[in-house]
Each structure stands twice: as structure tokens, then as C-alpha cells.
Amino acid sequence: MASRIVSSKEMVRESDMQIKNISQCEFNLLFPNGCYIGILVGHQVEWFADEAKGVLGTIGEDRTASDWLWAVLRRDDTGKFRVTQIANPKSLPGARAELLHAMETA
Numbered sequence: 001m002a003s004r005i006v007s008s009k010e011m012v013r014e015s016d017m018q019i020k021n022i023s024q025c026e027f028n029l030l031f032p033n034g035c036y037i038g039i040l041v042g043h044q045v046e047w048f049a050d051e052a053k054g055v056l057g058t059i060g061e062d063r064t065a066s067d068w069l070w071a072v073l074r075r076d077d078t079g080k081f082r083v084t085q086i087a088n089p090k091s092l093p094g095a096r097a098e099l100l101h102a103m104e105t106a
Contacts, residue, residue, distance in 0.1 A: 017050050017051075017055070017103070017104045018050060018051050019048050019049070019050050019055075019057075019100055019103055019104070020048065020049060020050075020051075021046065021047070021048055022047050022048060022049050023047065024044065024047055026047070026049075027047035027049070027056065027058065030049075030053060030056065030081070031081065037058055037060075037071055037073065037083070038060065040060075040069070040071055040083065040086060041058055041059070041060030041062075041069040041070065041071050041086070042060040042061050042062040042063065042069055043060055043061045043062075043063055044058050044059070044060045045059055045060060045061055045092075046058065046059040046096070047059075048099065048100070048103060050103065054074065054075045055072065055073070055074050055075075055103050055106050056072070056073040056074075056081060056103075057070060057071065057072050057073070057099045057100070057102070057103045058070065058071055058073075059092070059095045059096065059099060061092075067088060067089075067090065068088070068089055068090070068091065068092055068094070068095040069086065069087070069088050069089075069095070070086070070087055070089070070095045070098060070099040070102070071083050071085065071086045072084050072085040072086075072099065072102045072103050072106050074106050084106055085102050085106065087099075087102070
């Protein structure tokens with residue numbers, strides 16, 4: 001089944017994990033000491049989380065290279081988020097599809 005992007009009130013369901021599009025503010029609140037993921041993915045444009053907020057995803061635009069990057073973050077045993085996957089797809093729609101799939105298998 002193909003993933004789709006939905007509003008923050010809707011959910012994406014492809015397997016047992018439900019993923020929703022969240023705001024940048026909601027994403028940043030999950031990092032009390034600051035979030036530096038933008039260093040890896042460039043200018044962030046979209047943010048995602050599962051229901052438990054244990055798996056996060058973000059899509060960024062590398063404006064210098066005119067391409068896209070995404071990253072999946074997962075809580076470790078101490079509760080800190082760690083990057084578990086990162087990729088460099090060719091387009092924003094491709095980044096969304098790849099990221100949602102990666103989050104579901106994280």
C-alpha cells in the first residue's frame with residue numbers, strides 16, 4: 001500500500017504504525033536541549049512522528065545542491081533521539097515516500 005501525506009489531524013497507516021505530519025514547533029518540543037538535525041538535512045520543510053513519538057522523521061532541502069534529504073530518528077534506551085537512517089532522494093515526493101517507509105520499518 002502506498003504512503004500518503006496527511007494533515008496533522010489525520011494519520012498515515014501502512015502497517016501497524018501510524019504516522020502523522022506534525023508542526024515544526026511540535027517536533028522541536030521533543031528536543032529540550034535543542035535539535036540540530038538541520039545540520040544533516042538542510043532547511044527542514046516537513047516533520048513526522050508516530051503516535052508514541054518514539055520514531056520521528058524530517059525532510060530537508062539542501063538549497064546549495066538543490067536536492068532533498070530525509071532522516072529517521074528513534075529514541076535510544078536513555079530516551080534520547082538518535083539518527084537511524086538518512087537518505088538523499090531526487091525529489092520531495094520521493095523523499096516523502098521513502099521517509100514514511102523507513103519510519104515504518106525503523
